[in-house]
Amino acid sequence: MASVTIYDVAARAAVSIKTVSRVMNNEPNVRPQMRERVLEAAGALGYAPNLSARSLAGSRSFVIAVFVDASLTLDHWRSERGSDYLQRIQLGATVETRAAGYHLLVELVDHDGPRVRQEVGALLAALKPDGVILTPPSCDNEVVLELLDKAGTPYVRLGPEKPEGRGPRVHMDDVAAAREMTDHLIGLGHKRIGFITGDQRYGASQARLEGYVAAMEAGGLTIDKAWIRPGDFTFESAHTAAAALLGLDERPTAIFASSDEMALGALAAAAEAELSCPGDLSVAGFDDSPVSRLSRPQLTTIRQPLVEMSTLATKMLINGVARNAEAGARPRDELIPFTLIHRVSTASPKG
Amino acid sequence: MASVTIYDVAARAAVSIKTVSRVMNNEPNVRPQMRERVLEAAGALGYAPNLSARSLAGSRSFVIAVFVDASLTLDHWRSERGSDYLQRIQLGATVETRAAGYHLLVELVDHDGPRVRQEVGALLAALKPDGVILTPPSCDNEVVLELLDKAGTPYVRLGPEKPEGRGPRVHMDDVAAAREMTDHLIGLGHKRIGFITGDQRYGASQARLEGYVAAMEAGGLTIDKAWIRPGDFTFESAHTAAAALLGLDERPTAIFASSDEMALGALAAAAEAELSCPGDLSVAGFDDSPVSRLSRPQLTTIRQPLVEMSTLATKMLINGVARNAEAGARPRDELIPFTLIHRVSTASPKG
DNA sequence: CTGAAAGCGCTTACAG
DNA sequence: CTGAAAGCGCTTACAG
Numbered sequence: 001m002a003s004v005t006i007y008d009v010a011a012r013a014a015v016s017i018k019t020v021s022r023v024m025n026n027e028p029n030v031r032p033q034m035r036e037r038v039l040e041a042a043g044a045l046g047y048a049p050n051l052s053a054r055s056l057a058g059s060r061s062f063v064i065a066v067f068v069d070a071s072l073t074l075d076h077w078r079s080e081r082g083s084d085y086l087q088r089i090q091l092g093a094t095v096e097t098r099a100a101g102y103h104l105l106v107e108l109v110d111h112d113g114p115r116v117r118q119e120v121g122a123l124l125a126a127l128k129p130d131g132v133i134l135t136p137p138s139c140d141n142e143v144v145l146e147l148l149d150k151a152g153t154p155y156v157r158l159g160p161e162k163p164e165g166r167g168p169r170v171h172m173d174d175v176a177a178a179r180e181m182t183d184h185l186i187g188l189g190h191k192r193i194g195f196i197t198g199d200q201r202y203g204a205s206q207a208r209l210e211g212y213v214a215a216m217e218a219g220g221l222t223i224d225k226a227w228i229r230p231g232d233f234t235f236e237s238a239h240t241a242a243a244a245l246l247g248l249d250e251r252p253t254a255i256f257a258s259s260d261e262m263a264l265g266a267l268a269a270a271a272e273a274e275l276s277c278p279g280d281l282s283v284a285g286f287d288d289s290p291v292s293r294l295s296r297p298q299l300t301t302i303r304q305p306l307v308e309m310s311t312l313a314t315k316m317l318i319n320g321v322a323r324n325a326e327a328g329a330r331p332r333d334e335l336i337p338f339t340l341i342h343r344v345s346t347a348s349p350k351g
Numbered sequence: 352m353a354s355v356t357i358y359d360v361a362a363r364a365a366v367s368i369k370t371v372s373r374v375m376n377n378e379p380n381v382r383p384q385m386r387e388r389v390l391e392a393a394g395a396l397g398y399a400p401n402l403s404a405r406s407l408a409g410s411r412s413f414v415i416a417v418f419v420d421a422s423l424t425l426d427h428w429r430s431e432r433g434s435d436y437l438q439r440i441q442l443g444a445t446v447e448t449r450a451a452g453y454h455l456l457v458e459l460v461d462h463d464g465p466r467v468r469q470e471v472g473a474l475l476a477a478l479k480p481d482g483v484i485l486t487p488p489s490c491d492n493e494v495v496l497e498l499l500d501k502a503g504t505p506y507v508r509l510g511p512e513k514p515e516g517r518g519p520r521v522h523m524d525d526v527a528a529a530r531e532m533t534d535h536l537i538g539l540g541h542k543r544i545g546f547i548t549g550d551q552r553y554g555a556s557q558a559r560l561e562g563y564v565a566a567m568e569a570g571g572l573t574i575d576k577a578w579i580r581p582g583d584f585t586f587e588s589a590h591t592a593a594a595a596l597l598g599l600d601e602r603p604t605a606i607f608a609s610s611d612e613m614a615l616g617a618l619a620a621a622a623e624a625e626l627s628c629p630g631d632l633s634v635a636g637f638d639d640s641p642v643s644r645l646s647r648p649q650l651t652t653i654r655q656p657l658v659e660m661s662t663l664a665t666k667m668l669i670n671g672v673a674r675n676a677e678a679g680a681r682p683r684d685e686l687i688p689f690t691l692i693h694r695v696s697t698a699s700p701k702g
Numbered sequence: 703c704t705g706a707a708a709g710c711g712c713t714t715a716c717a718g
Numbered sequence: 719c720t721g722a723a724a725g726c727g728c729t730t731a732c733a734g
Contacts, residue, residue: 003476003502005711016721021713029719046469048476052406053711056726061403070449077442077658082641087438090457091428098421098459103478105456106441108449118397125354125399127454151354235645261645268647290433291645294586294612296619307428356727367705372729380703404727407710704734714725 004045012041024049051103055128062102064317065129066093067120067138070108072201079234082261082291085306086135089158092310093133100318105129109138116143124151131317133310134158136202139169154322156313161203168322168332170313174204177302177338178211178256179218181284184300184340185254186219189348190282193221194245194252196231196238196262208258208286227252231262238265246273246281253281253349260285260292263299263345278347288341297344305336312336355396363392375400402454406479413453415668416480417444418471418489421459423552430585433612433642436657437486440509443661444484451669456480460489467494475502482668484509484661487553490520505673507664512554519673519683521664525555528653528689529562529607530569532635535651535691536605537570540699541633544572545596545603547582547589547613559609559637578603582613589616597624597632604632604700611636611643614650614696629698639692648695656687663687 006024010017015034022030023038030038041047055061068086076083090106097104107123110116124147132155138144139157145166148155157169185193195212198205209228216223226248229241238257245252246269257263263285267277275281277297285292288303312334316322321332357375361368366385373381374389381389392398406412419437427434441457448455458474461467475498483506489495490508496517499506508520536544546563549556560579567574577599580592589608596603597620608614614636618628626632628648636643639654663685667673672683 003479003711007711017712018721019719022720025713031719034720046472046476048473050407050479050711051477052403052412052479053726054713055403056401056407056728057711057713058726059713073442074446077439080641080644082433082435082645084433084435084438087435088428091424094457094459095425103456103458105454106445107454108445121397122399125397126402128354128401128403261641264645271647290431290612291642293431294433294615294642294645296622354727358727368728369705370703373704376729382703385703401727404710405729407712408727408729409710410729706733707731709730710728712726715723717722718720 003050004047006047006049008045009038009041009047012045013037061128061130063105063127063129064093064097064102064131064133064314065105065107065123065127066090066133066135067107067109067144068135069137070110071112072137073108081234082289083233083259083287084289088306089133089135089310092307093314096311096314096318102130102318109144111137111141116141117147120144120147124148124153129153131155131314131322133313133317134160136160136204140203154317154320156316156322158309158313159204163333166331168316168334170309170316170334170336172304172309172336172338174207175211175214177340178208178286179215180211180340181256181286181302182212182215183219184342185256185282185284185346186215186221188254188282188346190254191221192224192227192250192252192254194227194229194242194255196229196241196255196257196266198258198262199232205258212256231258233259233262235261235265235268238262239269242266242269243272246270246275254284254346255281256284258286260287260289260299260301263301264291264295267295267345278345279350282346282349284346292341292343295345300343300346301341303339303341305338309336354401355398357398357400359396360389360392360398363396364388412479412481414456414478414480415444415448415453415482415484415665416456416458416474416478417441417484417486418458418460418495419486420488421461422463423488424459432585433640434584434610434638435640439657440484440486440661443658444665447662447665447669453481453669460495462488462492462495467492468498471495471498475499475504480504482506482665482673484664484668485511487511491554505668505671507667507673509660509664510555514684517682519667519685521660521667521685521687523655523660523687523689525558526562526565528691529559529637530566531562531691532607532637532653533563533566534570535693536607536633536635536697537566537572539605539633539697541605542572543575543578543601543603543605545578545580545593545606547580547592547606547608547617549609549613550583556609563607582609584610584613586612586616586619589613590620593617593620594623597621597626605635605697606632607635609637611638611640611650611652614652615642615646618646618696629696630701633697633700635697643692643694646696651694651697652692654690654692656689660687
């Protein structure tokens with residue numbers, strides 16, 4: 001079926017295509033009566049402007065792209081992990097792009113090796129997106145940032161590690177969050193608190209560890225280095241780590257895992273050691289992912305405002321706020337607040 | 352920065368733009384030497400063909416869209432459920448589109464009310480996607496199918512309920528899967544098997560119930576209607592349903608939940624009733640979602656081949672297989688096999 | 703095997 | 719407030 005074009009609408013409304021264009025773009029300088037006629041014709045014909053033509057002729061593509069790391073995504077899938085990080089990021093972006101008449105493109109980017117430059121270069125040249133949302137590690141990749149700057153494509157960095165003047169960012173304070181959770185445990189009376197780290201490929205892992213260390217020090221508690229065990233965000237890694245912690249001569253009375261999924265692994269290890277939670281052992285998670293509510297006891301955790309972050313990032317891109325890299329103007333830096341969700345898995349230690 | 356166009360490449364290689372076009376599209380009839388020169392020039396210039404221009408001038412847009420229901424998605428988010436259905440569908444589609452040089456667009460569609468026609472019509476007119484992947488309930492929506500047919504846009508229906516001649520589909524047999532799981536429980540020696548249904552807005556919920564009923568009947572077991580309890584795919588709904596089942600005078604020795612998340616709810620109810628799993632009670636799930644491995648005991652469940660399904664659907668769209676609605680030719684119907692994953696949560700009843 | 707011309711459906715930059 | 723012309727960067731259909 002031949003599609004209906006701006007010419008068909010113009011003919012039916014007996015106006016020029018320019019007038020149709022004005023109406024479709026909500027431009028000023030159209031008499032109400034003309035606008036009415038055009039709208040009527042467009043409605044009757046079921047007209048919708050062709051995106052490709054708009055993009056080619058004009059300066060906007062009505063497309064926002066999200067860059068996601070290819071190998072991390074595939075890894076995540078292969079290791080069958082339950083994180084819904086991407087899903088939440090996407091939800092905010094999809095809803096927001098849709099509301100503004102934009103479209104969301106999900107692009108897998110291979111950040112390892114020398115292909116990045118070629119791949120991202122081609123992506124930007126072919127797509128000409130009006131904005132790009134950068135998830136880790138894209139948000140910290142020098143080549144990606146350079147290419148984006150060179151192409152003049154606005155972008156927002158989601159949860160970046162490197163702050164220094166590299167474009168607008170939207171993030172949360174992982175250090176402060178981990179610190180608050182550790183303070184929560186200390187406040188409950190815990191002195192021996194174990195910590196399970198996340199996958200070191202993510203900057204957040206290091207930040208959360210820092211927060212834990214800072215809070216322990218501020219609380220006057222000396223960290224036994226045996227209390228810090230490596231994990232990689234998987235249930236199994238935390239299961240192993242927690243089992244080791246619980247096998248210590250003086251075992252911790254609380255375990256702070258860097259993700260909810262890992263907290264569940266710690267819970268399983270506790271059950272196997274016949275320790276009740278939170279009676280014998282407190283367990284804290286991080287993320288407030290759906291799985292944090294799928295255990296008994298339900299997990300005390302940190303709520304990451306991922307949907308809010310991607311919603312804001314998308315808005316900035318569409319409003320043009322992200323573009324304001326004015327001479328000397330500092331790029332926007334939005335810190336979104338986290339929340340400690342106190343559920344059932346943490347309590348005061350016995351005695 | 353002004354982008355590099357086909358003219359720049361043609362000039363540098365000292366050929367016509369048509370030759371550049373041929374090389375970029377891997378068309379025949381180009382001498383190796385010419386091709387070499389063009390490739391060299393394109394590489395040096397960092398040229399990538401503009402998608403909008405290709406789409407406008409040619410017959411392909413290099414875009415595949417996935418239609419996802421808006422309210423179901425928002426509901427899912429609000430109810431904080433842990434299903435990764437969409438994530439898995441998207442993974443297959445993203446990887447496949449990328450491999451073929453295509454791009455994946457995620458479109459939220461509002462299927463309730465009268466807006467569908469306008470919204471989907473505008474989407475197709477504006478985007479002109481080369482193919483559309485239809486997730487439920489898009490795959491069964493008459494207006495969506497009609498619009499797609501009228502526009503001549505190839506599509507694949509993922510997990511549709513209505514089979515009759517409405518375009519190609521890729522799906523799994525939920526009835527057979529539920530039947531196999533029920534047979535598994537019967538084979539273990541269970542006679543009183545409780546069933547928790549899924550959200551009735553999804554066709555799969557009804558199919559799974561049917562499979563359960565069919566297997567019970569085939570096994571010569573009479574179903575007490577108190578054994579079938581309503582759920583909506585959430586942990587809480589199953590927790591309530593399972594508690595009711597366990598409160599029966601003659602309680603079931605096994606519970607088959609229509610999703611993994613619900614199986615975890617059943618597990619929690621069992622723990623509260625001080626019943627061990629699988630010793631006192633067997634619990635089976637459905638989906639093989641990541642959460643099925645996050646419990647102790649790990650869940651026996653049905654693996655849904657979602658990534659395989661979306662991968663195949665995308666391939667069909669890109670290969671043009673989905674387009675073959677030749678006169679009289681029956682649309683492709685691909686049934687992807689499921690797998691019963693026997694883990695720890697199911698065993699023979701005591702005694 | 704190669705290329706010159708026309709046109710895809712819009713927006714831009716101008717003119718009136 | 720409205721419109722005629724040019725052009726965005728490609729592919730199509732055709733000629734040689």
